[in-house]
Amino acid sequence: MGYRVAVVGATGNVGREMFNILEEVNFPVEKMHAIASRKSIGVEVSFGAQILKCEDLAQFDFSKVDIVLMSAGGAISKEWGEKIGAAGPIVIDNSSHFRMDPDVPLIVPEVNPDAVKDMRKNIIANPNCSTAQLVVVLKPLHDEAKIKRVVVSTYQSVSGAGKEGMDELWEQTKGVFVLGAPPPKKFTKQIAFNVIPTSTPSWRTASRRKSGR
């Protein structure tokens, strides 16, 4: 017995890790689907010993699956999240789009598993990467002595900004010793041999949309 599972954003950093971890923890999977945008149709990804060919998000019939893990950025989640949830499967969404929606639980299983009862759109949100590791540490301490205030500084790796972030660090690091570092694209300043005090280049009230991480 197992579930029919779809991973949306199958070719991304997080999508690939989702396949690895579903396999590592022996999640009961009967049939796995790799879903991606049109430009990645036919791209091969691996799930354990299986090679999966990416299927088109716009053409896929989500009523045929039981659960969907989604990590394709906020814009894709905004367009597709509720439609997929309405078609039947539960959607676990890694983007920031649904996180503050009162009808969508935001869950870290070690911290607030009982929030699943608040699921009203067939969607559960996965928190920001920096929040997830923080609350796992805060929760047992808060239970014991009630936390009043937290001051946190993060040191975030480039993989949180997707494959382009990793490529930018790699190309700049190599470039520094040859022709000079190529100019920043994903980040706002050179990331090689540097630190940047805004992990995302988007300000809280700025209108420009950025990725879910």
Next chain:
Amino acid sequence: MEDGFTKEEWKMMMETKKILDPSIKLVATCVRVPVMVGHAEAINIEFATPLDEDDVREILRDADGVQVVDKREDGGYMTPKECAGEFPVYVSRIRTDPTVENGIVLWCVADNLRKGAALNAVQIAQLLHERGLIKQAIPA
């Protein structure tokens, strides 16, 4: 309206309140560093009631999803490079903050693609499975 915080910093404040407790006050500075995989955080915590560093170490040793690596010697702590590919959130350098009444400072690292993203999503799927909440569609 702009208050100088980035969206990432604002997400940490709002998400912590939603997941854990709306009464917790949190301020964040989110920095990008030239590391491929693994996020680190330096965390200052102020408690309402006393909790010393030994209590904190003891509580975190027993906590789900946490591993304490905290030897007070060179290399007796975790770094992002070592946590890549791993499941737990590692906590190191637990110490008393002498500048406030009930304060603790600690260092924490985790694989951002795992606990920070894909692992947490899969753990949510496991939670739904254990609670029998995943309805199976009728086979085509």
